[in-house]
Amino acid sequence: MNLNLSASLNIFKLLAKPSLCLPHATVATFDDLPVPLNEAFSRNDRQVDIRAVVLDKDDCFAVPDHSEVHEPYKKRRFEALRAAYPGRRLLIVSNTAGATSYDVDSRLASDVKKSTGVDVLSHAVKKPGCGDEILSYFRRHPETGVTSPQHIAIVGDRLATDMMLANMMGSWGVWVKDGVVPLQQKSIFSRIERRMAPYLLSRGYSAPEPSSPFE
Numbered sequence: 534m535n536l537n538l539s540a541s542l543n544i545f546k547l548l549a550k551p552s553l554c555l556p557h558a559t560v561a562t563f564d565d566l567p568v569p570l571n572e573a574f575s576r577n578d579r580q581v582d583i584r585a586v587v588l589d590k591d592d593c594f595a596v597p598d599h600s601e602v603h604e605p606y607k608k609r610r611f612e613a614l615r616a617a618y619p620g621r622r623l624l625i626v627s628n629t630a631g632a633t634s635y636d637v638d639s640r641l642a643s644d645v646k647k648s649t650g651v652d653v654l655s656h657a658v659k660k661p662g663c664g665d666e667i668l669s670y671f672r673r674h675p676e677t678g679v680t681s682p683q684h685i686a687i688v689g690d691r692l693a694t695d696m697m698l699a700n701m702m703g704s705w706g707v708w709v710k711d712g713v714v715p716l717q718q719k720s721i722f723s724r725i726e727r728r729m730a731p732y733l734l735s736r737g738y739s740a741p742e743p744s745s746p747f748e
Contacts, residue, residue, distance in 0.1 A: 543661050543697065551733050553700045554692040554726075555740040556708035563594045563606045563688075563709055568613045570686045574705055581705065584678045586618050587667060589660075589689030590627040590645060592712035592719070600630070600644040603713050615650065621674045625653045626660065626667060628694065633657050660689075661697035668702065683743040692726040696740070703743045 547553055558573035560566055567573050574581040591597040594606055602611045615623055625631070630641035631653040642653040654670055656663040664682075671679040679685060682703035689695025690712040699706030708730070716724065 543701075544693075546701075547693065547697065552738045552741055554697045555700075555730060555733060555738060556692070556696045556706045557699075557740045557743075558706070559708045559710055559730075561709075561711045562713075563603070564610045566610055566614070566688065566707065566709075568610070569617045570688075570705075570707065573686070573707055582684060583686045583705065584618075584684040585622040585624065585671060585686075586614060587685060587687045587704075588614075588623065588625050588651070589687075589691070589695050589709075590625055590630060592690045592714050592723070593688065593695075593709050594713075595645075596713050598629075600641070601648040611649070620676070621652060621670075622677045622679075623651050624667070624670065625649065625651050626656065626663065627653065628659045631655050632659050634659070660691075660694040661701055664698055664702035667698075691723065692730060693722065700741055705743055706740065 560573075570583045570586060571581050574583075588594060594602050594611060596603055625645060627645070628635070630636055630645045631639070633655060634657070636642055639655060642655060646653050654667065656666040658666065667685070668682065671677055671685070683705070685702070685704040686707060687695055687699035687702070687704055688707045688709060690709045692708065696706040696708055710727065712719070716727070
């Protein structure tokens with residue numbers, strides 16, 4: 534069983550501040566991501582400088598429990614992202630592959646890296662609570678040019694993990710609303726989230742503007 538203590542603990546933050554789960558941009562599927570991702574956020578003369586991208590895996594660019602990129606996304610969108618954010622500027626952060634409480638021997642992370650050619654973060658805390666581990670990764674790799682959480686975009690299919698992670702970090706979030714799996718096959722949590730986002734937006738909530746630089 535893939536329990537997520539981090540999500541359970543952070544639910545209290547979400548109850549206090551519902552906007553933490555809202556995205557800064559929304560696309561239907563991974564194939565709809567603009568490349569470079571700056572284009573997803575630059576509006577009303579707002580200039581955004583995305584230097585690195587963190588990707589969720591399951592139901593984002595891959596079928597859950599699969600290591601490879603979903604075939605329709607592989608040649609066009611995934612390779613375009615790799616070209617725009619080469620080397621360590623593209624990072625996969627999953628609550629399955631690389632999550633040490635689930636992927637104990639790192640076999641899943643190794644399989645995903647071998648299949649995609651992209652680093653998979655080994656992290657002790659699951660999303661949405663692994664922001665410090667992500668920021669530490671980029672600190673260790675200054676060649677990425679990341680000197681602030683505002684330089685990072687988080688892309689994922691879950692509001693309560695991926696988008697909340699982005700907002701807690703002070704980064705930008707892109708919600709992949711429809712994902713790979715048909716709606717009727719998604720978890721009850723994913724189906725609830727599809728109703729929650731428009732409900733919150735209709736009541737005037739919006740994602741907080743990233744504003745937390747680190748040294």
